[in-house]
Amino acid sequence: AQTVTQSQPEMSVQEAETVTLSCTYDTSESDYYLFWYKQPPSRQMILVIRQEAYKQQNATENRFSVNFQKAAKSFSLKISDSQLGDAAMYFCAYRILYSGAGSYQLTFGKGTKLSVIP
Amino acid sequence: GAVVSQHPSRVICKSGTSVKIECRSLDFQATTMFWYRQFPKQSLMLMATSNEGSKATYEQGVEKDKFLINHASLTLSTLTVTSAHPEDSSFYICSARDFRGNTEAFFGQGTRLTVV
Numbered sequence: 232a233q234t235v236t237q238s239q240p241e242m243s244v245q246e247a248e249t250v251t252l253s254c255t256y257d258t259s260e261s262d263y264y265l266f267w268y269k270q271p272p273s274r275q276m277i278l279v280i281r282q283e284a285y286k287q288q289n290a291t292e293n294r295f296s297v298n299f300q301k302a303a304k305s306f307s308l309k310i311s312d313s314q315l316g317d318a319a320m321y322f323c324a325y326r327i328l329y330s331g332a333g334s335y336q337l338t339f340g341k342g343t344k345l346s347v348i349p
Numbered sequence: 350g351a352v353v354s355q356h357p358s359r360v361i362c363k364s365g366t367s368v369k370i371e372c373r374s375l376d377f378q379a380t381t382m383f384w385y386r387q388f389p390k391q392s393l394m395l396m397a398t399s400n401e402g403s404k405a406t407y408e409q410g411v412e413k414d415k416f417l418i419n420h421a422s423l424t425l426s427t428l429t430v431t432s433a434h435p436e437d438s439s440f441y442i443c444s445a446r447d448f449r450g451n452t453e454a455f456f457g458q459g460t461r462l463t464v465v
Binding site: 266275276277278281322336338340342 | 381383387391392393394395398440442444446453454456458459461
């Protein structure tokens with residue numbers, strides 16, 4: 232079974248600074264996707280970034296980037312130039328790659344609550 | 350991006366009654382929908398996978414008779430919490446996947462259920 236571990240229940244960052252959220256996972260699969268989702272106080276889940284395991288290049292979306300270390304099964308999220316609107320719960324998630332209805336099931340970590348200090 | 354609408358956003362019901370939560374894909378067809386439960390300050394736990402026109406697949410430990418899932422069309426799945434008890438109070442979230450391509454599932458806004 233796949234597991235996703237986020238070891239930082241809470242983090243804080245000064246506005247405009249950079250913060251890195253950690254995530255490790257365990258799987259026996261070689262092809263899979265990894266994600267970071269943001270859940271603000273509204274509780275709406277928002278996809279922040281996606282990484283395909285077969286791609287060596289780290290995914291980047293504007294101020295958000297990841298450090299994907301496949302051998303170490305590590306997938307950290309870096310938020311640059313932090314903004315007040317970045318304050319939220321951040322969930323790391325995993326799903327396998329192959330097709331089929333069940334393959335889109337996501338396994339989530341426990342989340343990291345990020346606070347942004349003005 | 351695609352929109353998934355979940356209704357109601359909040360519901361309070363009496364213990365012993367049933368409550369239905371709807372999950373609609375507004376601008377795409379969803380062959381697969383997922384239902385999650387989220388306890389306060391915790392992660393999302395998958396309850397069941399719903400495929401249009403067939404029976405839902407429940408995760409281990411989820412009572413099928415208590416959490417009835419119906420996916421009668423490509424745009425609508427419903428979760429009915431039957432004979433609700435206070436311990437069923439939680440945040441329920443659905444997500445739906447567009448079958449046309451390799452896109453990720455989109456999440457609804459969630460439903461806060463309180464059983465009194």
